[in-house]
Amino acid sequence: MLDMIKHLKPYKAQLFLVVIFSLAAILFELYLPTLMADIVDVGIVNQDVSFILQTGGWMLLFSLLAILLSVGVSYFASKVSFGFGRDMRKKLFVHVENFSLQEYEKFGSASLITRTTNDVKVVQDVINMMQRMMTRAPLMLIGGVFLAVSRDRYLSLVFLAALPILALIIFIVARKAIPYFSALQKKTDRLTLILREVLTGIRVVRAFNRVEFEKDRFNVANEDFRDTGIKIGKLMALMFPIMLIIMNFTNIAIVWFGAMRIDQGDMQVGNLLAFIQYASMILMSLIMLSMAFIMIPRAQVSAKRLNEVLLTKSTIKDPDQEVQTKQSEGFxxxxxxxxxxxxxxxxxxxxxxxxxxxxxxxxxxxxxxxxxxxxxxxxxxxxxxxxxxxxxxxxxxxxxxxxxxxxxxxxxxxxxxxxxxxxxxxxxxxxxxxxxxxxxxxxxxxxxxxxxxxxxxxxxxxxxxxxxxxxxxxxxxxxxxxxxxxxxxxxxxxxxxxxxxxxxxxxxxxxxxxxxxxxxxxxxxxxxxxxxxxxxxxxxxxxxxxxxxxxxxxxxxxxxxxxxxxxxxxxxxxx
CATH class of the missing domain: 3.40.50.300 (P-loop containing nucleotide triphosphate hydrolases)
Known part of the structure; x- marks a missing residue:
């Protein structure tokens, strides 16, 4: 996957804007729970309506700015990812055009078509997701942890139990998913090959009355593809409920221990509300990271297949210095x-x-x-x-x-x-x-x-x-x-x-x-x-x-x- 990063060089300016806009949006979002805590602990406790309105106004402004910046992130991330897809398809097409028949036969037309369309799409989607999640999630995680600890360092110990469990789940699912993603792309090749053969040879199929045979052959490949996709889906379906359960139990623990600290006079209600929001941000960033880590293995498989094509050099090369013929006759x-x-x-x-x-x-x-x-x-x-x-x-x-x-x-x-x-x-x-x-x-x-x-x-x-x-x-x-x-x-x-x-x-x-x-x-x-x-x-x-x-x-x-x-x-x- 890292080999694909070098193809993003033409989009350095847009990538820079994505990072800057993400950072600014997250700073605004991270500041909102602090303002909310001030409304509860200062405005409501002191019954200061003007303070509540003023702080609420700032919250509204920061929310609007965060939304606008997020729209900007999505816009530039889409420009980068779709531009990458266009450029990669062009590079593959031009590169394959220079292959000798030997290299062309090595890959096969069905596989080259799949790599130029499906594999590029997979990598393109992951690049789009990484720009929006992989910049946002780490910043939100680091900022959320820092601000949560600053609110109450003792209550932050709840994360020490939740984070390792979440990390372990992500690791196990990613490890099991990689072989399935690799198999899925090969089965996509097989499906494309059969479909191409049947469509180009439709006259022969009908002339020899082999329509039912080809249906069966296609169904076997199609069901094989489906079964592999279902296995991947089961992994995803298993992972997210487990993560949500851990996230909800973490929130319950925070509320439980937070209530005890409020009862003891060590914490204010506004601080607890802010802490719960920071906890939600932290756990949400972990879910985003887990989604990214699950998608990356599939993109790695696709990126490897793209690199196989791009790194394959034609055995037939032009001379460094062309020799001109003395006469042009055609002998x-x-x-x-x-x-x-x-x-x-x-x-x-x-x-x-x-x-x-x-x-x-x-x-x-x-x-x-x-x-x-x-x-x-x-x-x-x-x-x-x-x-x-x-x-x-x-x-x-x-x-x-x-x-x-x-x-x-x-x-x-x-x-x-x-x-x-x-x-x-x-x-x-x-x-x-x-x-x-x-x-x-x-x-x-x-x-x-x-x-x-x-x-x-x-x-x-x-x-x-x-x-x-x-x-x-x-x-x-x-x-x-x-x-x-x-x-x-x-x-x-x-x-x-x-x-x-x-x-x-x-x-x-x-x-x-x-x-x-x-x-x-x-x-x-x-x-x-x-x-x-x-x-x-x-x-x-x-x-x-x-x-x-x-x-x-x-x-x-x-x-x-x-x-x-x-x-x-x-x-x-x-x-």
Whole structure:
């Protein structure tokens, strides 16, 4: 939790005002019982009406000032806590945006969402509470004890019995609550994960008639979350009645022994009334502190989870000094590249070497799991290679800033990812200042013009989240158009034609040939028809290059390629 304090530096002025306003408000509140004692012991005893009115007027003024100062405390405390929440969410979002896929997969999207929303909210609420309670309660406790002792030091001995019991209860509850709070946040992650999976995969759930199964899976996680929450609630429910009982018995003891001292002539009635009020203030401050101590363990768990994200450094870093390429052509070279995913026993790619030249199409084909998509994802540095080098225009990509490197690329992922917004906004993701003419040209090349023009608003038509109001082929073509708008030096197509029929696939590749004649094109594909026109075809088998050549060369000499062609021809024939 202390690590979160450093994020409050921009709000030093507001925090200072919170402390000053709290101190002033408490001083006024602490002075009120003294004035009340004077009214009883002086005004009422002496039947001095003017003294009663004058002292009552001061009490009213101090009460109003205390209220106004308390409002100020709440205002500035809210500004600090909500400002912290905004800043923390921004820091987390920006930090996660810089993660490599390795760190992203380590946490998982559900956990990152929970940490950015729920965990930030927990810490934000505790910061708000701490400003109002953790400044107020200690000051009130210290001031109340000092003034109570000054009223009657013997009667103050009653606190010696009550305070240790209260402290022990707070300690026991806090110790038992911490594991529950930790478990609660993990179960929140689990709940978010299941909810996200069901909502994003609703078509699959319904298609396979697994609605009841998913309901049961959600109910198990939901009830597990509920049970943990109830355990925490029981602790809270047990603590506060016990504290109130101790508080009330303390007041009874004060009245009992106070009455005895009044009877003995050692204390006045006004002093006893003031003492009871100070005792109430002291015990109330202890209750506030106990609430804070109970909430802090939960905030500590959330703060730890936030720090885990913020302290996780991306394994992919920009070079201290960027190396500029001598020419900007888009020449790609793999030199003995080996890569394995974290925790994997065997490498996904091993000893891969090839070149991809501008003006040529380099196609990569192979069986499922041969490492095709992984190879493509190494070029934008989504992952870093284990050994070997990847060069662009003669410079190792590790010596190029990620932003500079990715500006050279037009990447079309295997799964078309579109965002909510208009078609034009999605295409401008590739180039922010793209004109409408450039957008229409990209749509024409991607064979997407027909279905876009048929929509009422054309390129201004709204797309729903992840493009759910489009077919798979339409999403894929818009994804290709987004890369074309950019006009990069290197195009990376990761099985980006799989959802297209053969006719559209052929027309699109023909249009691409003209549009991208000076660029380097690297295509990952499953279908032989998609790659047969490529100048160079690389056959991958279990992460290793099993052959390089044109379609005709590989068909004549490469056994693995022959098997791929034969399997697809047999599949088409049987279909």
């Amino acid at each position: 790609v070279e793999f030199k003995d590249v080996t890569f394995r995913y974290e925790g994997a026993e065997r490498p996904v790619l091993e000893g891969v070497s090839f070149t991809a030249k501008p003006g040529e199409t380099t196609a990569i084909i192979g069986s499922t799991g041969s490492g095709k998509s992984t190879l493509l994802q190494l070029i934008p540095r989504f992952y870093d290679v284990e050994s070997g080098d990847i060069l662009i225009d003669g410079v190792n990509i590790r010596n190029i800033k990620q932003s500079t490197l990715r500006d050279k690329l037009g990447y079309v992922p295997q799964k078309a990812n579109l965002f909510s917004g208009t078609i034009a906004e999605n295409l401008r993701y590739g180039k922010e200042d793209a004109t409408e003419a450039e957008i229409h040209a990209a749509l024409e090349t991607a064979q997407a013009s027909d279905f876009v023009q048929k929509r009422d608003e054309g390129i201004q038509s709204k797309l729903e989240q992840v493009g759910s109001n489009l077919s798979g082929g339409q999403k894929q073509r818009l994804s290709i158009a987004r890369a074309l708008v950019r006009k990069p030096e290197i195009y990376l197509f990761d099985d980006s034609f799989s959802a297209l029929d053969y006719k559209t696939d052929s027309k699109l590749r023909q249009a691409l040939k003209t549009e991208t004649s000076h660029a380097t094109i690297i295509i990952v594909a499953q279908r032989v028809n998609t790659v047969k026109a490529a100048e160079k075809i690389i056959v991958l088998n279990e992460g290793k290059i099993a052959g390089v050549g044109t379609h005709q060369e590989l068909l004549a000499e490469n056994t693995i390629y022959q098997e791929i062609v034969a399997s697809q021809e047999n599949g088409e024939a049987s279909a």
